[in-house]
Amino acid sequence: MxxxxxxxxxxxxxxxxxxxxxxxxxxxxxxxxxxxxxxxxxxxxxxxxxxxxxxxxxxxxxxxxxxxxxxxxxxxxxxxxxxxxxxxxxxxxxxxxxxxxxxxxxxxxxxxxxxxxxxxxxxxxxxxxxxxxxxxxxxxxxxxxxxMGEEPLEAGFIEEVLRKKLRGRKAPIKALLLDQTTVAGLGNIYVDESLHLAKIHPETKAIDLNDEQIAKLHSSIVNIIRTAVRLEGTTLRNYLNHRGEKGGYFEHARVFDRTGLPCPECGEEIEKIRVAGRGTHICVNCQRK
DNA sequence: AAGAGACCCTGTTGGC
DNA sequence: TGCCAACAGGGTCTCT
The missing domain is CATH 3.20.190.10 (MutM-like, N-terminal)
Incomplete structure (x- = not known):
């Protein structure tokens, strides 16, 4: 994880x-x-x-x-x-x-x-x-x-790079974001989080995303990863770190592992579905297909 | 080439 | 309460 x-x-x-x-x-x-x-x-x-x-x-x-x-x-x-x-x-x-x-x-x-x-x-x-x-x-x-693709927090990760990687691809956007050749370092947690922030449904085929959506996705990935690094990552359940501290990004999570809880944007219940063989958390109201 | 799915591994979870 | 199948998931491999 x-x-x-x-x-x-x-x-x-x-x-x-x-x-x-x-x-x-x-x-x-x-x-x-x-x-x-x-x-x-x-x-x-x-x-x-x-x-x-x-x-x-x-x-x-x-x-x-x-x-x-x-x-x-x-x-x-x-x-x-x-x-x-x-x-x-x-x-x-x-x-x-x-x-x-x-x-x-x-x-x-x-x-x-x-x-x-x-x-x-x-x-x-x-x-x-x-x-x-x-x-x-x-x-x-x-x-x-x-x-491996670009580091999301380095200067090389510009919108145009992401656009090029996704161009013509018919796979669901979630599958492509989990692929390390698209962007380096994303996994199940931060893909779900980034897609929710960008208001994009994870099953959307990359080829169906418009320029505006890709721009929003790019900035969302940078935003989510930067925030998670600042908060020292995500720790699940009752884990305590070496300083006896709990939390970090997990307490800020928008959708990940929040099935049944309200969406932070609209209050709709967060659902768990399966995309690209992975458990996937979405708000069906904010993330329309 | 691209996409889908199996596989690896073992502790935990959930259904009956 | 107990059992056992299903689940969790990153990357690699195979198949179509």
Whole structure:
């Protein structure tokens, strides 16, 4: 479930803790969580320093020394939790009780140790997430990163780019927004939110959107993602972060996970339907087909 | 080429 | 209350 705002929040949190830290150990508990690690052995990380953390779409990139990078995708249930020697925690991802209980636990797939005593746990209940160790020079060649569309919060994401991506496409707009080659970093939550703000029905074929609607969709995506990053992403249900705080974007959600509750624009009951194989929240009054 | 659907995985939810 | 099918979903793969 971590999308761009959640991954960015994790990136910022970890950057403050791990920049300059030196790897002293790597324990792979679940082999499939670290695919391709046989070609470049993880022992290459030992005694290497973390020099920076970047993000591309939903992929977190940890640059290590001069020559290596770790690419991390949390998919739906991945978490990165940093434990300090004093027991303090930092991190995030899909909320589970792992955030408040002893680590490692049964969802822990990989553990990184650092010479300053900090430990980074990669927890992933459903094992869909992955960590890949790559040569720095190969990061840009990664097929997922290469195909990825524009970053919604960067200057390259202009209305015309979105218009071009959608031109002639007959798929429902929701399916295209979930496709990372259209725009980087959007997932189920922020697609629903952006479409509601833009007053566009998720089943609308992209080819049927007029210029005005695409302009509104573009500004809505920027608006929603910017707001979500500012609020440090969305946390569901009773999750508390490391500071004991709840909330963030979730409490500002327009339609997501608000089935049966009133639309913030018109008061109509929010409905849950299925579009592109995904649970989809809409206001049938604001979002007409 | 584009679009639809299966698949991966496991804890949770809901129907009977 | 208990059981079990359905569900959740990002990206990749296959099929049409």
């Amino acid at each position: 971590p999308e761009l705002p959640e991954v960015e929040t994790i990136r910022r949190g970890l950057a403050g803790e791990l920049t300059g830290s030196i790897f002293s150990g790597v324990e792979i508990i679940n082999e499939s969580s670290m695919p391709e690690s046989s070609s470049l052995g993880t022992e290459l990380l030992l005694d290497q320093e973390i020099v920076g953390l970047r993000r591309r779409g939903k992929v977190l990139i940890i640059d290590v020394g001069k020559n290596y990078s770790l690419l991390i995708h949390l998919k739906m249930t991945g978490q990165l939790i940093l434990e300090r020697p004093d027991g303090g925690r930092e991190g995030g991802g899909h909320p589970t009780k792992a955030m408040v209980s002893a680590l490692p636990d049964k969802s822990t797939r990989v553990v990184f140790d650092f010479s300053d005593g900090k430990r980074l746990f990669f927890n992933d209940q459903r094992k869909f997430g992955w960590i890949k160790l790559k040569d720095r020079g190969e990061v840009e060649q990664d097929s997922l990163l290469m195909r």
